[in-house]
Amino acid sequence: MQTDTSSAFPGYDAVALLSGGLDSILAVKLIQEQGLRVKCLHFVTPFFGKPHKRRHWEGLYGIDIESVDISADFVRMLVERPVYGFGKVLNPCVDCKILMMGKAREMMERYGARFIISGEVLGQRPMSQRQDTLNVIRRDADVRDLLLRPLCAKHLEPTRMELEGLVDRERLLDIRGRGRSEQLELARRYGFAEIPTPGGGCKLAEKENASRYWQVLMHSPQPCAREFKLSNIGRQFWSGGRWMAVGRNRMDNTGLLKVCGDDDLVFRVRTFPGPVAVGRQFSGSPWDEVTMADAAAFAASFSPKAVRSGSPVDVRVCRAGDLRLLAEGDEHAPVPGEAVVSVMPARTTGAGWAEPLWVEAREEIRAEARDKRG
Structure with a gap:
């Protein structure tokens, strides 16, 4: 009524x-x-x-x-x-x-x-x-x-x-x-x-942001406001239809954890300081262990001390929803269902994570417009 x-x-x-x-x-x-x-x-x-x-x-x-x-x-x-x-x-x-x-x-x-x-x-x-x-x-x-x-x-x-x-x-x-x-x-x-x-x-009129948003429109089965908020934070990387966001500073890390979905994966280097990385798991498309390990190695590459160690490092991987169950500020406590993956930090991995480029997005947008006109 x-x-x-x-x-x-x-x-x-x-x-x-x-x-x-x-x-x-x-x-x-x-x-x-x-x-x-x-x-x-x-x-x-x-x-x-x-x-x-x-x-x-x-x-x-x-x-x-x-x-x-x-x-x-x-x-x-x-x-x-x-x-x-x-x-x-x-x-x-x-x-x-x-x-x-x-x-x-x-x-x-x-x-x-x-x-x-x-x-x-x-x-x-x-x-x-x-x-x-x-x-x-x-x-x-x-x-x-x-x-x-x-x-x-x-x-x-x-x-x-x-x-x-x-x-x-x-x-x-x-x-x-x-x-x-x-x-x-x-x-x-x-x-x-x-x-x-x-x-x-x-932000839609800015090329860098638009290239991020276009990836969401192209790959998300059900784009929602939360996903576009996620794409506004940190550095953005895609591998086909897989999406990772990596914090650049403490503010980004906090923002990523705030807007990511409960089923998204959170990656954190265990023994070295480093950023929070979030892997967006689209509904019906969970990441397998190979993808998780690849993403963990990529996330670890943004920790300078982990890279300088020259050795494999442990990366904690958990669902964002499980991480939210912890008391605020207790970031080092074990998370229910958390996995620890030992990986060598690597910016170049098999998945080929890459930042979205406006020149590529522009061509896709133009192609879609041409198809629409018939």
Whole structure:
């Protein structure tokens, strides 16, 4: 049974898509300046979002923010492939904006809001902010009569909110193109003590990250948010459909153990300091002893002291779920079901572990797009 929560947050006039970039913040301030109350929605996935900065932004810019995790929906869109395709890298900008707009529309009633704000600027981005794609986003997200883009409103047709007098069109802007001078001047007028970067920083638009994500999309039988979070941490290596992540420092080691699945294998050198390595065991494809020994030798090669010993070293191998049963900080205690494998540290092994390369991922993405076009 769905509960009516529209009265839980009385008094909001609009909800806004807030990336944390300058444009999205300015769009909110322009509407606040007209005496309207705005609830900012900061959408979070493994690829973008900084929920840890919510309180900081609220205090710095005088805005009201809720972090909204849309990871499951976003990953589903990637798995099914975006309707409007990828940008220069693995960024599905148009489909991403449609997804967020649709989610904002669903959340409006919760806050009693009457319209949606976006910081988009006509002509600023080649894929998602052309006139035609702005119209596609508005149509496919079903927000035609709800969406206001304050920064470029005077280049667009008047919205219902303007025609009804809820928003004064004369106080909206006519920014267009890729320049930043007008936004920077506006930030100075508002007295921002800290001027944020232009965008929210999407990892899907970065080649190194995209090459990692593409491997997950290609090899995981059921890609999920946890796997993309795992691919964000440490050094990433693949051998066919087998996947290893190796920590580069203590923070990576902690992060890997936090996001890996219970059935994943954890490799730790027994008698020398070294990183945590995680072997992702996809459902229905457990690693055999040969693969485990190969991965143990590879993991041990990232321990400089183990390599310098010139002798076989012991590597502890256990399920991540069993390791989590131990008391926090008791990392040297025996783990139920743990195996100890004696191996010679080796960066080159029979499995041929290799970091994913963008040039290879790009060709696979292009080939898939060609096949889709027929």
